[in-house]
Amino acid sequence: MSGPARRVTIRDVAKHAGVSVATVSRTLAGDYPVQPATRHKVLRAVRELDYVRNAQARALSVASPGAVAIVIDNVSSAYYAYIAQGVEEQAAAEGRLSLICTTGGDAERELTIVQMMREQRAEAVILVGSVVQDEDYRERMTRYAHWLAASGSRLVLAGRPPLGEGVPALTVGFDNTGGAHAVTSHLLSAGHRRILYLGLRPGHSTSDSRVAGYRAALADYRVGHDPALEVRCRFDRADGYAAMKQRLTDGPRDFTAVFAATDVVAAGAVQAIHDHGLRVPDDISIVGYDDTPPAEDIRLTTVHLPVAELGRTAVRLALSGKNPLTEPPLMLGTHIVVRNSVKRLENPR
Amino acid sequence: MSGPARRVTIRDVAKHAGVSVATVSRTLAGDYPVQPATRHKVLRAVRELDYVRNAQARALSVASPGAVAIVIDNVSSAYYAYIAQGVEEQAAAEGRLSLICTTGGDAERELTIVQMMREQRAEAVILVGSVVQDEDYRERMTRYAHWLAASGSRLVLAGRPPLGEGVPALTVGFDNTGGAHAVTSHLLSAGHRRILYLGLRPGHSTSDSRVAGYRAALADYRVGHDPALEVRCRFDRADGYAAMKQRLTDGPRDFTAVFAATDVVAAGAVQAIHDHGLRVPDDISIVGYDDTPPAEDIRLTTVHLPVAELGRTAVRLALSGKNPLTEPPLMLGTHIVVRNSVKRLENPR
DNA sequence: CACCTCCTAGAAAGCGGTTACTTGGGCCAC
DNA sequence: GTGGCCCAAGTAACCGCTTTCTAGGAGGTG
Numbered sequence: 083m084s085g086p087a088r089r090v091t092i093r094d095v096a097k098h099a100g101v102s103v104a105t106v107s108r109t110l111a112g113d114y115p116v117q118p119a120t121r122h123k124v125l126r127a128v129r130e131l132d133y134v135r136n137a138q139a140r141a142l143s144v145a146s147p148g149a150v151a152i153v154i155d156n157v158s159s160a161y162y163a164y165i166a167q168g169v170e171e172q173a174a175a176e177g178r179l180s181l182i183c184t185t186g187g188d189a190e191r192e193l194t195i196v197q198m199m200r201e202q203r204a205e206a207v208i209l210v211g212s213v214v215q216d217e218d219y220r221e222r223m224t225r226y227a228h229w230l231a232a233s234g235s236r237l238v239l240a241g242r243p244p245l246g247e248g249v250p251a252l253t254v255g256f257d258n259t260g261g262a263h264a265v266t267s268h269l270l271s272a273g274h275r276r277i278l279y280l281g282l283r284p285g286h287s288t289s290d291s292r293v294a295g296y297r298a299a300l301a302d303y304r305v306g307h308d309p310a311l312e313v314r315c316r317f318d319r320a321d322g323y324a325a326m327k328q329r330l331t332d333g334p335r336d337f338t339a340v341f342a343a344t345d346v347v348a349a350g351a352v353q354a355i356h357d358h359g360l361r362v363p364d365d366i367s368i369v370g371y372d373d374t375p376p377a378e379d380i381r382l383t384t385v386h387l388p389v390a391e392l393g394r395t396a397v398r399l400a401l402s403g404k405n406p407l408t409e410p411p412l413m414l415g416t417h418i419v420v421r422n423s424v425k426r427l428e429n430p431r
Numbered sequence: 432m433s434g435p436a437r438r439v440t441i442r443d444v445a446k447h448a449g450v451s452v453a454t455v456s457r458t459l460a461g462d463y464p465v466q467p468a469t470r471h472k473v474l475r476a477v478r479e480l481d482y483v484r485n486a487q488a489r490a491l492s493v494a495s496p497g498a499v500a501i502v503i504d505n506v507s508s509a510y511y512a513y514i515a516q517g518v519e520e521q522a523a524a525e526g527r528l529s530l531i532c533t534t535g536g537d538a539e540r541e542l543t544i545v546q547m548m549r550e551q552r553a554e555a556v557i558l559v560g561s562v563v564q565d566e567d568y569r570e571r572m573t574r575y576a577h578w579l580a581a582s583g584s585r586l587v588l589a590g591r592p593p594l595g596e597g598v599p600a601l602t603v604g605f606d607n608t609g610g611a612h613a614v615t616s617h618l619l620s621a622g623h624r625r626i627l628y629l630g631l632r633p634g635h636s637t638s639d640s641r642v643a644g645y646r647a648a649l650a651d652y653r654v655g656h657d658p659a660l661e662v663r664c665r666f667d668r669a670d671g672y673a674a675m676k677q678r679l680t681d682g683p684r685d686f687t688a689v690f691a692a693t694d695v696v697a698a699g700a701v702q703a704i705h706d707h708g709l710r711v712p713d714d715i716s717i718v719g720y721d722d723t724p725p726a727e728d729i730r731l732t733t734v735h736l737p738v739a740e741l742g743r744t745a746v747r748l749a750l751s752g753k754n755p756l757t758e759p760p761l762m763l764g765t766h767i768v769v770r771n772s773v774k775r776l777e778n779p780r
Numbered sequence: 781c782a783c784c785t786c787c788t789a790g791a792a793a794g795c796g797g798t799t800a801c802t803t804g805g806g807c808c809a810c
Numbered sequence: 811g812t813g814g815c816c817c818a819a820g821t822a823a824c825c826g827c828t829t830t831c832t833a834g835g836a837g838g839t840g
Contacts, residue, residue: 089552089582089583089796090582091795091796091797092796092797092798093796093797101819101820102819102820102821103796103797103798103820103821104798104799104819104820104821104822105818105819105820107797107798107799108798108799108818108819111798114799114818115817115818116818116819117817117818117819120818120819132578132581132582134546134549134550134578134582135550135796135797136550136552136795136796136797137550137551137552138487138490138491138551138552138796138797139491139795139796139797139798139825140550140796140797140798141487141797141825142487142488142491142795142796142797142798142824142825142826142827143796143797143798143799143824143825144797144798144799144825149530152531156516157506157512157515157516157519158509158512158513158515158516158739160507160509160512160724163506163507163509163512164507166506166507166531167505167506167507167533170506170531170532170533171533174532174533179530179532179547179551180530180531180532181498181528181529181530181531182501182515182519182529182530182531183519183523183528183529184516184519184520184523197483198486198528200483201483201484201485201486201489202486202487202528203438203485203486203487229481229483232481233438233439233481233483234438319727349728353728375509375724375725376724376725376728378668379698379702379725379728379729380728390507438826440825440826440827441826441827441828442826442827450789450790451789451790451791452790452826452827452828453789453790453791453792453828453829454788454789454790455827456827456828456829457789457828457829460828463788463829464787464788465788465789466787466788466789469788469789484826484827485825485826485827487826487827488795488825488826488827488828489826489827489828490795490827491794491795491796491797491825491826491827491828492794492795492826492827492828492829493795493827493828493829781840782839782840783838783839783840784837784838784839784840785836785837785838785839786835786836786837786838787834787835787836787837788833788834788835788836789832789833789834789835790831790832790833790834791830791831791832791833792829792830792831792832793828793829793830793831794827794828794829794830795826795827795828796825797824797825798823798824798825799822799823799824800821800822800823800824801820801821801822801823802819802820802821802822803818803819803820803821804817804818804819804820805816805817805818805819806815806816806817806818807814807815807816807817808813808814808815808816809812809813809814809815810811810812810813810814
């Protein structure tokens with residue numbers, strides 16, 4: 083660490099090699115004829131000075147591919163991590179750098195980040211997962227969407243609801259209603275009629291569409307919908323545990339099965355069931371959603387989501403050149419994974 | 432989508448507002464006196480044209496903070512994801528953007544990425560986790576380390592061994608030997624004497640230091656070290672399952688406890704044990720390492736690693752201005768988490 | 781009223797590259 | 811021997827923004 087590390091520029095290389103900057107630039111680009119002797123002089127100077135081009139400066143004059151920005155709640159939950167992984171993979175495959183930003187679920191921060199990405203001239207901004215969307219948020223994000231479009235960037239909403247008609251944003255997501263319908267039907271066909279839904283608070287778009295599938299399946303089987311069977315908790319394992327525990331302790335035990343809105347919530351619920359001295363699936367059946375890692379460990383029947391594929395698709399969509407105003411939302415299919423958490427009832431009540 | 436989206440520049444704003452580009456720049460910077468009337472004219476033009484500064488161009492003239500690059504095997508394994516999360520958090524807190532790149536464990540790709548990060552003028556490059564390090568790799572990475580240092584960037588090795596003396600790279604990691612010693616001692620003090628080590632292939636630095644702790648603890652208890660009790664498999668759950676299954680089927684069942692090098696391997700092993708009709712901890716005790724999510728679900732006694740803290744520390748270290756040549760490696764402490772996977776033996780053999 | 785000072789805004793020179801245009805030398809044909 | 815052509819290398823403008831330096835007008839003072 084001796085002295086101020088002045089970065090070596092193309093001009094230094096030119097001087098060192100005794101040629102003009104143009105020659106250095108051309109040698110490095112390789113798309114213009116340069117005499118072997120000169121090219122060697124240049125390359126030697128480059129080596130001796132440890133010169134590397136400045137990508138930022140380069141981007142000024144040459145139309146280089148911009149970065150892909152992933153804006154995500156956090157990267158430590160498996161669901162988001164897999165999406166991020168998919169985004170990064172595809173971005174790298176298409177020769178783009180990935181910028182990653184976490185919001186911690188804060189809508190305000192998300193808006194700030196989108197602005198930052200405009201300054202960075204990101205080629206694509208991929209908004210992942212849900213965020214509480216009030217009217218103010220929607221209005222501002224819509225404005226940003228127009229700005230991004232005007233400057234040639236793409237906005238992709240991955241796994242979240244569209245912003246509305248006429249907003250230049252691409253959308254890709256899972257068929258949550260269909261998946262919830264399938265997994266609820268699985269319980270119903272096993273003879274369960276009283277199914278507790280353990281989900282996130284209303285207004286949370288992902289949970290809402292899962293509730294919709296749950297209700298639709300009940301309707302298909304002509305089972306009355308009982309609001310008292312819809313319990314709401316927050317996202318994580320501890321919340322699932324607490325909610326289940328409370329229900330087992332205080333509430334009526336008038337259900338034979340549980341549909342947890344996410345596997346993590348299901349994992350918490352399973353632990354509460356065990357702590358209560360009951361067994362899965364013998365005493366209570368349970369299904370989850372997402373097919374994230376805990377599902378396999380607790381032998382949970384759940385709905386598999388192609389999460390990494392969501393990330394990859396988001397990038398492909400962003401770089402595809404499709405018109406964001408006319409391109410319809412893309413829906414990725416889901417499928418149910420049967421493990422060992424549902425018991426078939428012989429005599430359905 | 433009408434016409435070629437020409438980006439609006441500071442000159443456009445200047446013309447639109449009827450002032451000079453300098454005035455626009457100064458108004459936006461806010462650090463130079465500008466008449467209220469003029470400033471309003473400028474701001475109106477900015478609003479009307481949806482102008483945002485080009486951060487890349489800006490970086491050319493003003494010494495702006497560079498990005499922090501995270502170079503990581505993948506982001507979908509919980510261990511890495513938490514590190515990445517820590518890095519991103521701290522980078523954001525220090526006003527830096529995070530670039531994320533995955534290598535898929537490919538050393539060659541890692542080297543390429545480091546070069547790319549030099550072009551990007553990243554302020555810090557954080558190499559996370561292990562990669563197979565042959566002589567060629569070490570030599571080239573050492574060269575890159577010097578280059579990065581010469582251009583004022585910081586290289587941080589997070590959770591991997593130092594490159595060697597005189598290499599300008601900062602190092603931060605976990606005390607794996609200590610952790611392995613602690614958890615092995617836990618088994619020994621519970622009366623276990625024949626402990627199977629289920630680890631990664633030799634040469635893998637993380638596994639090697641865990642083996643060292645395992646052997647040291649055995650020595651402390653004056654228990655002979657039996658090479659036949661060290662089984663090697665690969666990283667993931669399926670490999671842990673296969674290795675354990677094979678040992679239970681073919682190998683001698685001459686052990687009462689298992690020390691799995693990672694929780695994920697432990698999770699696979701537990702499943703194999705169950706599939707073999709045995710129970711944990713009644714028939715076989717098992718401990719893991721990392722304290723990643725599966726550990727809680729399978730009630731695994733394991734070693735907790737402050738992974739997010741590793742990420743944060745890496746960033747702090749990189750931006751601290753410490754001399755990478757003289758700064759000693761930083762070791763983050765670990766602690767054992769006792770759950771329910773170890774049985775106390777009454778009559779130790 | 782002349783002069784000086786202060787304040788604001790403009791002109792222009794970078795930052796580190798790329799590239800259109802220009803130049804000069806070697807080679808060939810007449 | 812001279813004109814024409816081609817090729818390699820140099821000159822300089824430009825990418826979008828910041829900032830130093832300079833200019834000019836307002837306002838205060840003798």
